[in-house]
Amino acid sequence: MLDRAPAPSAETGTPTRPVAFRGAGFAPVANRYAGWAALALVIALWQAAGSLALVNPLFLPTPWGIARAMYRLGASGALWHHLSWSVMRIGTGWIIGTTAGVITGFAIGLSSQARSVGITFISALFPIPKIALLPLLILWLGIGEQPKIATIALGVFFSTAISVYSGVDAVPRNLIRMAQSFNVPFSTIVRRVIWPGALPSILAGFRITASVALLLVVSAEMIGAEYGIGAFVLQAGNLMQTDQLLAGVVILSLFGLAVGKLINLLETRLLHWR
Amino acid sequence: MDLIADHISHRFGALDVLDAVSLEVAAGEVVGIVGPSGCGKSTLLSILGGLLRPASGAAELRGAPPAGSLNPLTFVFQDFALLPWCTVEANVEFPLLHVGLAPAGRRALVDDALRRTGLADFRGAYPKQLSGGMRQRVGIARALVVRPAILLMDEPLSALDSQTRELLMEDFIGLLADGAMGAVYVTHNLEEAVRLADRIVVLSRRPGRVREVVAIPMTRGERGAIGAREKLLSLQNELWSLIRTEAIDAEREVQHA
Numbered sequence: 001m002l003d004r005a006p007a008p009s010a011e012t013g014t015p016t017r018p019v020a021f022r023g024a025g026f027a028p029v030a031n032r033y034a035g036w037a038a039l040a041l042v043i044a045l046w047q048a049a050g051s052l053a054l055v056n057p058l059f060l061p062t063p064w065g066i067a068r069a070m071y072r073l074g075a076s077g078a079l080w081h082h083l084s085w086s087v088m089r090i091g092t093g094w095i096i097g098t099t100a101g102v103i104t105g106f107a108i109g110l111s112s113q114a115r116s117v118g119i120t121f122i123s124a125l126f127p128i129p130k131i132a133l134l135p136l137l138i139l140w141l142g143i144g145e146q147p148k149i150a151t152i153a154l155g156v157f158f159s160t161a162i163s164v165y166s167g168v169d170a171v172p173r174n175l176i177r178m179a180q181s182f183n184v185p186f187s188t189i190v191r192r193v194i195w196p197g198a199l200p201s202i203l204a205g206f207r208i209t210a211s212v213a214l215l216l217v218v219s220a221e222m223i224g225a226e227y228g229i230g231a232f233v234l235q236a237g238n239l240m241q242t243d244q245l246l247a248g249v250v251i252l253s254l255f256g257l258a259v260g261k262l263i264n265l266l267e268t269r270l271l272h273w274r
Numbered sequence: 275m276d277l278i279a280d281h282i283s284h285r286f287g288a289l290d291v292l293d294a295v296s297l298e299v300a301a302g303e304v305v306g307i308v309g310p311s312g313c314g315k316s317t318l319l320s321i322l323g324g325l326l327r328p329a330s331g332a333a334e335l336r337g338a339p340p341a342g343s344l345n346p347l348t349f350v351f352q353d354f355a356l357l358p359w360c361t362v363e364a365n366v367e368f369p370l371l372h373v374g375l376a377p378a379g380r381r382a383l384v385d386d387a388l389r390r391t392g393l394a395d396f397r398g399a400y401p402k403q404l405s406g407g408m409r410q411r412v413g414i415a416r417a418l419v420v421r422p423a424i425l426l427m428d429e430p431l432s433a434l435d436s437q438t439r440e441l442l443m444e445d446f447i448g449l450l451a452d453g454a455m456g457a458v459y460v461t462h463n464l465e466e467a468v469r470l471a472d473r474i475v476v477l478s479r480r481p482g483r484v485r486e487v488v489a490i491p492m493t494r495g496e497r498g499a500i501g502a503r504e505k506l507l508s509l510q511n512e513l514w515s516l517i518r519t520e521a522i523d524a525e526r527e528v529q530h531a
Contacts, residue, residue: 177325178355182345182369182420192368196359273359273400 061243066250069243078232083251085227086217089145093152094213101157101209102202105164109198110190115165122161130155131219138224148220155216156209163205167198200274203267210259218252229255275337275346275423276300277458282321282331283481284314290481291317294331297475297484299424301337302453304494306471307460310517310524314482315460316352316428322458323347323426339423340454344373348422352429354413356401363388363397366415387419391445407438414445425457431466439466446470447494464510464517469497476513479520486516 043063049055050062057065073079107114108122130151137147171194179189221230233248277299284292291314299305307315320326322333324347339346356365366387370380388394391411401409410430417425430446431439443466450457450470461467467474468490476486490509496502 172355174351174353174355175357178349178351179368181323181325181347181349184369184372188372192371193357196357271359273402 097153097156101160109168167201171197293481306467309477345420
């Protein structure tokens, strides 16, 4: 049986005071409704400024004007035509760049020889703005789709390779040692330990390369394309059709948001264990 | 099956870590390895388990592994080394995926390991959902599933709080009770060493050499009795007196490094 200790007797005469709370702050919480409300407010003010003729609609069309332009583009089929060209270029370039980047990243992450050679090349070539290579790629590949797709693929490749080998490097070594201690073969360690361990970094890389691909497709289309959202935005600017120009920009923004949502979905599905 | 360290020496760069360490772990025997910080305890265990190639000397096995053993030398890691993307069940099944067992056979082994470690109700949980003690139980279940001859335990309790350590120590004593498995138990905690080991190898300060081998003159069953406490405490003090001066020197060396 344990002896229960008596409670300490309280000092009665001395007054007490509360301990001051010092732990507030440094825990920001976003209110999702506030964000939407702020966006709606900005659009409303923008619309009001246009409707009251405070700004020239040639330089800044109203949101309603942009929406009408988008509707007309959609109804006429021009939007889908331009969008499909851009999506084809982004999709092809991204898949080629990502495939090559994942293979190279894994090689650098797993092989001493590939690391010795690969990191030097990637460090030297990564900082080059890939759009600067487009004229050279046109010389090499002709004026068709190949140079645009190659520019996107190059831009995607370097970022992907870096995020993949960084992800492979970040896989805790203790997990690899654990697998080795059970004589798990190399290929199984790569498939079941390194791949899932590197996946958070790889998916973070996808988020970056999606933006890179979007930037490069618009730039490439502005330099030399008849169809595509970039070409459409440039033509609209040349013709002073600013409502159509901004409609193209909004479509690009929506496309970027959709890709971001897709990657969020992938992260939720594949990284639920985090 | 016996495990033998034959004059194992090792260095990391210019740093000599182990110097001609020789010891033997007989079948079913539990050997504790203690010593001051940085004396090469964990390095020695990695070499014994084939995860590190020694600079000289060798780790050797004598005799055949027990029938049905899928991985005679099996580690239990200090940091559990669980795959965070796998459930408890998948973590325990992981070492069996490449050994060519049929799914039903794997399932039976996993069920048995989960039952022995009290994890049967947690098979669908992810490591992040478990307490430290439960995570280490998963690590132990994963070790048991391959029917090891010798467990190589590298400070398996040092990442846990004292109450969980006590509970897991009771589990270890239960698992090693029938003598079917031997173990090499690396620890800095002398109390754990005297409660679990049949013999304790005391390593010197870096480079680690075998300084003393202390036998614990009672069975693990007897050590639970109240009357045994005094004897165990005196053994623990004896070990501490062997290590204390070097532990102080080692600590100062680490702080100056």
